[in-house]
Amino acid sequence: MTSGGDMxxxxxxxxxxxxxxxxxxxxxxxxxxxTTTPSTRIWMGKVSNEPGHRSVPHHHGDAETSGYVxxxxxxxxxxxxxxxxxxxxxxxxxxxxxHMPHIEANLSDDxxxxxxxARTPDNIVxxxxxxxxxxxxxxxxxxxx
Numbered sequence: 001m002t003s004g005g006d007m008x009x010x011x012x013x014x015x016x017x018x019x020x021x022x023x024x025x026x027x028x029x030x031x032x033x034x035t036t037t038p039s040t041r042i043w044m045g046k047v048s049n050e051p052g053h054r055s056v057p058h059h060h061g062d063a064e065t066s067g068y069v070x071x072x073x074x075x076x077x078x079x080x081x082x083x084x085x086x087x088x089x090x091x092x093x094x095x096x097x098x099h100m101p102h103i104e105a106n107l108s109d110d111x112x113x114x115x116x117x118a119r120t121p122d123n124i125v126x127x128x129x130x131x132x133x134x135x136x137x138x139x140x141x142x143x144x145x
Contacts, residue, residue: 019035025053030043052106055105058102060124060125074104083139085142
């Protein structure tokens with residue numbers, strides 16, 4: 001690996017790293033990270049949720065997070081008791097502020113959900129106590145800015 005100061009560092013398909021922070025229900029693969037490149041202030045990778053699955057509640061500590069839906073339909077639960085949500089489709093971007101507890105859910109029962117995700121400074125994942133998603137879905141309301 002080069003220092004990154006004299007040329008771009010390419011991480012080829014299949015050379016990503018699964019050695020990154022994880023949450024049950026979401027699989028994270030690092031493309032640009034301290035594990036795969038000389039990066040020190042950004043993490044970028046793919047996050048996927050299998051059909052019908054969702055992540056456990058979590059937040060990303062001090063990291064700012066951006067996401068782009070490459071494939072599928074997503075719902076992000078957030079707020080008091082995770083009773084608010086936003087839905088996203090292919091081509092949508094999202095920003096999740098630092099320390100915001102949330103749950104990422106795949107809205108499809110038969111198609112994978114794939115995100116392109118970037119965080120600064122690294123892939124910080126703080127898993128929280130799990131919740132009953134069926135009860136949350138019954139009471140949740142869509143957030144419309």
